Each structure stands twice: as structure tokens, then as C-alpha cells.
Amino acid sequence: MTILPLGVGLFSVALFLLGFVLLAPRRARVPLDRRQPAQNQADSQLTRFAGSAVHLVDGYFSQRKVRLFSREALENAGLRMGQSDFFVLVLAGAFVGALAGFIVAGPLLAILFVLLAPLAGHLVIGFLTGKRRALFDQQLGDTLQLLSGGLRAGHSILRAIDAAAAESLSPTAEEMRRVITETSLGRDLQSSLTDTAERMRSDDFVWIAQAIQINREVGGNLAEVLDQVGETIRERSEIKGHIKSLAAEGKFSAYILMAMPFGIVAMLMVANPGYMNSMVTHLLGWIMIGASLVMMTIGGLWMRKIIDLKF
Missing domain, CATH: 1.10.287 (Helix Hairpins)
Known part of the structure; x- marks a missing residue:
């Protein structure tokens, strides 16, 4: 009989403490980084070792022209790393695979995993590149709408491309921003658009580049032309x-x-x-x-x- 009053009392105390925690006024807390001066954290041993390895590989690549995992291939795949960084990553994967293969089945499997590491890196780059190009093709309809809308608002084609780069998602934003950067450095707009079409392997974007070039040569309503091209691209996408x-x-x-x-x-x-x-x-x-x-x-x-x- 004494257990029931004790349980009710403990339950009441728990409810009181819970209400106090939830309803009590909170004091303003200053973040820890504002109470202490800014301090640069020291890099770990693994980070320093990886940086040294990347530096050595970069020095080796700077003296020789190595086409394996080139900068263009990494850019097409959307990987924001250098050739030496990805090569060190592949070497690390080969080492881990060799260690696992040696533990499981001996040296033959370890050698096989080492030989398959560059192939695996190449397959990863190819998969990411294909996925990025497919996503670029899917976004072309929205890109054309942004371009035609900017032209109807009175902007030039470069300003419309800049607006499309700001409003679009990756990878369209990256490619349009690259076109703007190249033209700002003095390159012809048609050459930049053609290189983008070749880099993304997009036949639809070739039509867009040709439409822009024809309009620059003969004039006309480019917004209406882009709308017609967009309609054609949407029909092709449905097919x-x-x-x-x-x-x-x-x-x-x-x-x-x-x-x-x-x-x-x-x-x-x-x-x-x-x-x-x-x-x-x-x-x-x-x-x-x-x-x-x-x-x-x-x-x-x-x-x-x-x-x-x-x-």
C-alpha cells in the first residue's frame, strides 16, 4: 500500500521538473567560437601525409604529360579536384584493395585488385560524366525558358545567359557560367557555345548555339526562335x-x-x-x-x- 503513494509522488516530481525545464526562461548563450579567440586547428597526420603525396604526384605530372584522369575528364564528371588528387585517391583504393585481397586469398587477388583500381576509377568518371550530361539535357527546357524570358525583358544574349546561370541548377549553371567567363576573356560566343555542346555531347544544345549564331548574323526575334527550339526539344524528350x-x-x-x-x-x-x-x-x-x-x-x-x- 505504501508503494502507490510513493509512485504518485515521484511521478508528480518528474512532471514538475519537466515543466520547469520547458517553461523556465532561457538565458542567452554566447557561442563558443565567440568566447574564445579564433584558433587554427592543426592538421592531422593523415592530412599532412595526403598533402605530401598529392604534392609529389603533382610534381611528377608537371614534368610529364599524363592523359590518365586528365583535368578535362574530371571537369566533365563534375569532380572538383585535380588530376593528382584523384590519382592519389585511386592509389589509396588500390592499396586498400590489395590489402583486402591479400588477406582473403593471397597475393594473386591482391595484384588483381591493384590492376583493377585504375579501371574502377575510369568507370566512376564515366558514370559521373554520363549522369551529368543526362541531367544537362533534362534541364535544357528550363534553360531555354530562362533565355527567352531574359530576351523578352530587354536583356542582351550574354545578360540572358548570365541570368540563366544564376537561376539554373548544376550542371547547367556551371556550363553557362563558363560561357560567360570565356566571353568576358575575349573568346567568341559561338565558339564557347559550340565547345559546351561538344563537351556535354548534346545535339539539342547544338541547335541552340546555331539559332543564336544565325540570329546574330541575320537578326530577328531570338526569343521566338528559342521558344520554337524549346518546343522541338520537349517533343524530342517525350519521344x-x-x-x-x-x-x-x-x-x-x-x-x-x-x-x-x-x-x-x-x-x-x-x-x-x-x-x-x-x-x-x-x-x-x-x-x-x-x-x-x-x-x-x-x-x-x-x-x-x-x-x-x-x-
């Missing part, structure tokens, strides 16, 4: 999306067919580890594996040719 939806089933089937042999082999090795030993202990097994890889490569390229529709 492109329709084609992708029709080809999605074929692509998914191709992915399943390409992954099925590897999945079956992995399942057999897990269910019965000794079942695949004859394939790797006899010459005929290696010949069959090689022939299978060749036929899978041919079949994969064939299916890619079928489902990769051009328009």
Missing part, C-alpha cells in the same frame, strides 16, 4: 522517354540473362563447394569457361545493339 519505356523490358531481360550464369555458379559453389572443381582442374573445363565468356560477350553486345535504339 525519347517513350522509346526508353518500350526498351526497358528488353534491357531488364538482357541484364537477367547476363547475370544468370554467374548467379547459378555462385549458388552451386555455396550449396556444393566441390561441384565446380572439375571445371578448374582440367584443361577441358578451362576451355569451356573461355568459350562461355566469349559467347556471353558476343550475346551481350548483340542484345545491346538490339535494345539501344537510335532516333
Whole structure:
């Protein structure tokens, strides 16, 4: 009987403390960085080591022309780092992969991971570049609306491009800002727009550059021309999306067919580890594996040719 009054009393005290914490007036707190003078934090040992490695690689690249992971490729991928920075990052990944491979299966797997590290870096750059270019194509409709709106407001084409760079998202903002910077340094506008189209591999942006160049030569209402180009680009985007939806089933089937042999082999090795030993202990097994890889490569390229529709 004495437990119930004690529990009610503790619950009442807890409610009182909670109300006091929530309703009590708060004193103004001065941030810690305003109470103490600004102090530069010392770099860690790992940061200093990475900086030294980047400096050494940069000195090596400055004396030789190395095209691997070039500055242009990194810029197209949207990576804000230098060639030496990315190369050091790849070397670090190769070291970690070699260490993991050596622990798991010995020196052969470690060497394989070291050799695959540059390939992995190249694939990452290619993936980021393709994603950035696709996003640039998706933003072209909004970019044209911003350009035509700026022209109707009475701005010049350079001022309209500057406004589009300020209002757009990445990567359109970066590319438009680059065009403005190049023209400010004295380069021709048409050359900057053409380089942007080649760098982004956008056929639609080639039309925009040609429309701007023709208007500069013969005159006319550029805003109306850009609206017509934008309408054409939107229709092409609708057709492109329709084609992708029709080809999605074929692509998914191709992915399943390409992954099925590897999945079956992995399942057999897990269910019965000794079942695949004859394939790797006899010459005929290696010949069959090689022939299978060749036929899978041919079949994969064939299916890619079928489902990769051009328009």
C-alpha cells in the first residue's frame, strides 16, 4: 500500500521538473567560437601525409604529360579536384584493395585488385560524366525558358545567359557560367557555345548555339526562335522517354540473362563447394569457361545493339 503513494509522488516530481525545464526562461548563450579567440586547428597526420603525396604526384605530372584522369575528364564528371588528387585517391583504393585481397586469398587477388583500381576509377568518371550530361539535357527546357524570358525583358544574349546561370541548377549553371567567363576573356560566343555542346555531347544544345549564331548574323526575334527550339526539344524528350519505356523490358531481360550464369555458379559453389572443381582442374573445363565468356560477350553486345535504339 505504501508503494502507490510513493509512485504518485515521484511521478508528480518528474512532471514538475519537466515543466520547469520547458517553461523556465532561457538565458542567452554566447557561442563558443565567440568566447574564445579564433584558433587554427592543426592538421592531422593523415592530412599532412595526403598533402605530401598529392604534392609529389603533382610534381611528377608537371614534368610529364599524363592523359590518365586528365583535368578535362574530371571537369566533365563534375569532380572538383585535380588530376593528382584523384590519382592519389585511386592509389589509396588500390592499396586498400590489395590489402583486402591479400588477406582473403593471397597475393594473386591482391595484384588483381591493384590492376583493377585504375579501371574502377575510369568507370566512376564515366558514370559521373554520363549522369551529368543526362541531367544537362533534362534541364535544357528550363534553360531555354530562362533565355527567352531574359530576351523578352530587354536583356542582351550574354545578360540572358548570365541570368540563366544564376537561376539554373548544376550542371547547367556551371556550363553557362563558363560561357560567360570565356566571353568576358575575349573568346567568341559561338565558339564557347559550340565547345559546351561538344563537351556535354548534346545535339539539342547544338541547335541552340546555331539559332543564336544565325540570329546574330541575320537578326530577328531570338526569343521566338528559342521558344520554337524549346518546343522541338520537349517533343524530342517525350519521344525519347517513350522509346526508353518500350526498351526497358528488353534491357531488364538482357541484364537477367547476363547475370544468370554467374548467379547459378555462385549458388552451386555455396550449396556444393566441390561441384565446380572439375571445371578448374582440367584443361577441358578451362576451355569451356573461355568459350562461355566469349559467347556471353558476343550475346551481350548483340542484345545491346538490339535494345539501344537510335532516333
